[in-house]
Amino acid sequence: MKKLIILGIGALFGACSQSSTEKEAHKTQHELPEFVEQLNQHHQYAAFQSAGVFSADILLTFGGKQRLDAKMLYDTQTQETALYHSDGKKLVFTQDTVWLSPDTASYPKARFDIFTWSYFMALPHKLNDEGLHFKEFPHKELEGKSYATQHLSFSNEVGDAPDDWYVLYQDTTSGLLHAAAYIVTLNKDKATAEQDPHAIVYKDYQLVDGIPISTRWEFYGWRKEKGLTQKLGEASLSNLQFLKRSEALFQLPANKKEVKL
Numbered sequence: 001m002k003k004l005i006i007l008g009i010g011a012l013f014g015a016c017s018q019s020s021t022e023k024e025a026h027k028t029q030h031e032l033p034e035f036v037e038q039l040n041q042h043h044q045y046a047a048f049q050s051a052g053v054f055s056a057d058i059l060l061t062f063g064g065k066q067r068l069d070a071k072m073l074y075d076t077q078t079q080e081t082a083l084y085h086s087d088g089k090k091l092v093f094t095q096d097t098v099w100l101s102p103d104t105a106s107y108p109k110a111r112f113d114i115f116t117w118s119y120f121m122a123l124p125h126k127l128n129d130e131g132l133h134f135k136e137f138p139h140k141e142l143e144g145k146s147y148a149t150q151h152l153s154f155s156n157e158v159g160d161a162p163d164d165w166y167v168l169y170q171d172t173t174s175g176l177l178h179a180a181a182y183i184v185t186l187n188k189d190k191a192t193a194e195q196d197p198h199a200i201v202y203k204d205y206q207l208v209d210g211i212p213i214s215t216r217w218e219f220y221g222w223r224k225e226k227g228l229t230q231k232l233g234e235a236s237l238s239n240l241q242f243l244k245r246s247e248a249l250f251q252l253p254a255n256k257k258e259v260k261l
Contacts, residue, residue, distance in 0.1 A: 054075075055073050091110055164193075
């Protein structure tokens with residue numbers, strides 16, 4: 001996110017604000033590691049880019065409490081994103097701006113939510129962007145199984161939180177992304193964030209128009225040498241489909257307000 005949000009995401013969404021033309025140009029200017037090429041192949045990267053608007057119902061719980069119940073939309077080309085909450089709140093990211101409706105609503109984590117959950121869904125397809133740096137990560141085991149791993153960091157000009165980093169775990173049998181450890185430096189310094197790294201584990205992949213999408217996410221604490229620690233939360237995705245692109249999908253009523261960083 002231009003200095004954007006979050007869970008590493010912070011940084012990774014900075015790349016989202018580039019135009020499609022800019023992103024295509026950037027992809028030809030840097031060489032991708034074999035790790036990313038393999039994920040591109042198994043996650044059907046090219047098909048995802050032209051699939052239209054991903055739609056799913058997302059139910060998220062943390063600490064035993066419901067955190068999110070919404071319809072999530074994500075345009076695979078423009079990165080426009082929407083969360084239409086079951087309680088009536090509407091949150092949309094379009095044309096580099098986050099909007100909230102109604103304008104009387106209070107939503108302290110609005111920017112975090114609009115970028116984070118769609119980003120986790122699209123993470124296997126976000127590794128081709130400019131400003132990403134990969135290196136080997138030595139600890140390859142997770143819950144007694146060995147994975148292909150890479151450490152991902154970001155250039156200083158990328159996202160709201162360029163100090164974020166990820167450790168990516170690829171299942172060498174399926175070729176799919178199994179897990180990602182990360183820190184969140186949005187509104188905190190890197191040293192503080194590194195005291196509490198988390199991880200997302202992707203489960204129950206489902207083919208949607210031939211594209212594998214994880215329908216169950218589990219969140220854990222994480223340590224470099226130990227891997228996963230205590231379970232923190234989980235999310236389920238249902239009613240998955242790709243829709244034809246339409247401006248109406250991301251339009252809000254007049255009673256909206258901009259959500260700034």
